[in-house]
Amino acid sequence: MPFPDELDPRGVTVHSYRDTWPTEATELARDLATLVPTARAVEHIGSTAIPGMAAKDCLDMMIIVADLDASGAEPALTAAGYRLRPEPWNTSEEAGGRTWPKQVFAPPSGARPSNIHVRTTNSASTRLALLFRDHLRADPQRTRWWSELKLAAAKHTTSLADYGELKYPAWHLLMELAEVWADETGWTPLLP
Template sequence: MPFPDESAHPLTVVDSQDTWPGEFARVAERLRPALGGLAVAVDHVGSTAVPGLAAKDCVDVQVRVASLDEEQVVPRLAAIGFRCRPEPWNRSEISFGHPGRKLVFAPPVGARRCNVHLRVDGRSNAQYALLFRDYLRADRVAREAWGAFKRRLARSVGTLEEYGRIKAPATDALMAGAQLWAIQTDWSPR
């Protein structure tokens, strides 16, 4: 569920924007000092990290941490205005058939739309996000098909919740192709 200040944004998928990498960098610059040594890496992930891919205008950031200690990370991000999303699906996920913990944060009120995903470095859900990005960067046909699918889906559903519920199994199908690509190219997360 979006926070009240986020509900004003309609569900739309837009053309890829050249500004997204710079906007990610500005969010990352705020996160790194707040998290200090807790952050192993800060990655631009999701559709806005893939040049040429249509996406919702919401930058996805992955912070890989050595351990997901809520008592340490939540106050640090709250101190710079980031809000921990309370929904159960923002606390765990299944990636490649393996459950993984995560925490998702919304931006400060009035800041650039983004989702900050904290995941344990090396776990399947952290690798899933990197593989999604790298596969779609490398495969033009998959990228174009995924963008077209997301545009059709956004036009046909009324809410972000419906969009996410329908997109989840389609993402799993896309990622089956990504796993094959990873084997064929000897991909590994950076």
Template sequence: MPFPDEPNTVALLDYQPQWRADFESLAGRLRDALGDHACAIDHVGSTSVPGLAAKDCVDIQVRVTTIDEARYVRLFAAIGFRCRPEPWNRVEISGRQECRKLVFAPPPGARRCNVHLRAQGGPNARFALLFRDYLRADETARQAWGAFKQRLALSVPDLPGYGQIKAAATEVLMTAAERWATETGWEPADQTPTVT
């Protein structure tokens, strides 16, 4: 659920080249705040895929060695980021495994983003990278996914409903992504500290 200062409806934009620069700016701020705690900082989600329509909200994945909630809530709070309290922002199922995570929202009035904190090497971190890389590589899948999201936003403009339907459809998309990963030999970005 959004915080009171965040929109509760879905508005999609055509791909904006500025999203990459916005990610880089946010990633630099996170790198400064987290230091060696961050194994990698990745631009993920729809804003990371050139040519794909998306909500104007940059998704960032921070990969860490372990999810130490108290430590990361404190580090993020020091730069004004708020931990999202909902259960689905704490645990997700990926690769048939329950994976811990934390999701942070920016300070009120700041650039809209979601920062997903996930364990390095975890199936949920891999899922986010595969989603991005598959849609970057496959134009047909990218166009179909964008068209689906645009139709969905028109028929279900409230954020919670949109998110629930999109989550189920994402599982279908990821079946094709897994097939693509097998066929191409795709592996997640290397495990050294990076910003991708």
């Protein structure tokens, strides 16, 4: 759940794609890589990473590490003002038939809206985050469909939780299509 300073009084606002998102993500990735030198990679994921995608103005970044506990990510990010999100869905997730640990951080208070996901190289959830991004980057029609769904969901609720619930069933269908695309194209995530 958002921290109080992250709450938008207007509720959920989905914006048309912004050309500034890739540059902002590159700068944030550089900062995160400096903070977490054990990172194997820092990736821009989520909707703001997909050209043409409508999205909330919140950068999703993923720090990929070999081992979550040994990475030093939590103390490094916390020392820089990032705030660990404590909810169960921000500490583990189901993917590939098992539960994978993860961490998600909010930005320092007053900083650019972002979610910083820390996942391991071998995690099926790391693969899913990259598959979502790469599949939609490769298919502009599906990017338009997903954008339309997000815009419609945002029109029907001001609650971030309800917005997520509205998208959830469609996300499963989208990821089934993404798996077909991955099989057809031979896609595999480029992990260090």
